[in-house]
Amino acid sequence: MKRPSVITATNLVKRYGTLEVVKGINFSVPAGQCFGLLGPNGAGKSTTMRMIMGLSEVSSGELEVFGESASAMSREVKAKIGLVPQESNLDPDITVLENLVAFGRYFALSKSIIDQRSKKLLDFMQLNDKKFAPVNALSGGMKRRLTIARALIGDPEMVILDEPTTGLDPQARVLIWKQLTELKKDGRTLLLTTHYMDEAQRLCDQIVVIDSGMILDQGTPDELIARHVKGFVFEVQKPNLAASPENRWEQEDIGDSVLYFVDDTAEFIADLPEEAIYLHRPANLEDVFLRLTGRKLREN
């Protein structure tokens, strides 16, 4: 059964002057799934998300959100979306609870609904003890939890999360993962960007990998792994490499060592010299990501 799409992008382009940052991408986000938008810094993820929120104009192509054009979204559609931005923009002048109340009012909710939901959300995000604390007294993890709670005050059908766990400690990440999984169980659609491939692998049903404004590939995490890397990865230190000619094994030179992507571990180990030093692990999304987007640093 094909699920209806919540977001559909068709030849979506974003230009700033002559600079094209999103270069005609096509994807659709099915309802009730977690959809991951992965890519290095500057790939066009945030621009795409801003276009989905209606905060950035579409230069050409089409972008539909809940069946409406993103550039002319009605209030009803806007109210179906909850945004968790990358940078905290919580209101520092008021308390944790008041942040939820103020946001509820921006969604034009009644007082009784706001009271009821903020209570539930404080429980859900484990912030009940901090209810009356000013935002500045919260730790990074608490702030992020509050930002997620705030995004849920309008009971959104879709939650957009821009790097929800960046900079958090493992405990905080695990809690957020657990609650995001809960949201999915409720039938909400999640659109997620992240730099953590373990996070994407754990949460996402569908993944799109973009770089330089173009889609490199899309599919389920398993499909992507099967397509781009074999089942296992051997990281073999130079100079004792596999004996067979280079074209026998799929490989990538990463400097001090060589990565081999292989299906049959026994056969490969037999091909290694006795004195070879290597690490052996199942292939993961990080391998896919690095194979697709390359290893070059993006910051410069």
Add this chain to the structure above:
Amino acid sequence: MKMPESVYVLAVYDRQYRVFRKLLGSSLVSNVANPILFLFAFGFGMGSFIDTMSGMSYLTFVVAGMIGYSAAFAASFETSIGAFTRYFLQKNWDAILSTPVTLAELMMGEILWASVKALFSAICVLIVGWLWGGVPTSFEPLIALPIVFLGAICFSCAGLVATAYAKGYEFFSYFFTFWVTPMFVFCGVFFDIGRFPDVIQYFAWFFPMTHLVAAIRPLTAGTEVGVTAILLHTGYIIAFSVAAFWIAHRKLRQRLYD
């Protein structure tokens, strides 16, 4: 563009009111104590050297000016440095614009709150002025208050223009030097502008402050009230507000959306 709806404007207003209740102390000091200090210094201090100004006691003259100025200062501060902080530093506006609230509603909420706060300052000055005998009329000042409120809306809109164009806090030194301070010195707050050369008078009438003070002074001082004049002054204030709102909205749209 969506038609603004009051429920969203009031949501933005409500947030400001919540913060105000917490920071009541500092808000009161800057918006109420400040003009009262001026009133005291000029009304009683300087007033003892000046017999009359425009045919009224100097204290009476200066009360009308200070009512206008306190409203102008409170409104201008709130929608310039105050709003810029929420927009630029706290990213509060980004958060609000990710909800069903539109930019126009966000701006209206900011303006409404700034104007209510400004009116509150003006009322305090009026009460102090009345207690000290600077308001010889009875009910007429109550007619002045809606005009003060319109003036406050105008100053709030102008403050948002500054916020829309500001790249950093330094920008507001221009705003205060070339907009707020002239309203203090050229617009009939402390002396009759009729003594200025013509050129400066034209310049003064550009500022909505001059119109506001000219409209409310007869009402608080108990001199002859010219209805046509009040309507003209009010009309100018409204026209100025509409123009400023339009400019601020256009620029902020460019900056907040891309």
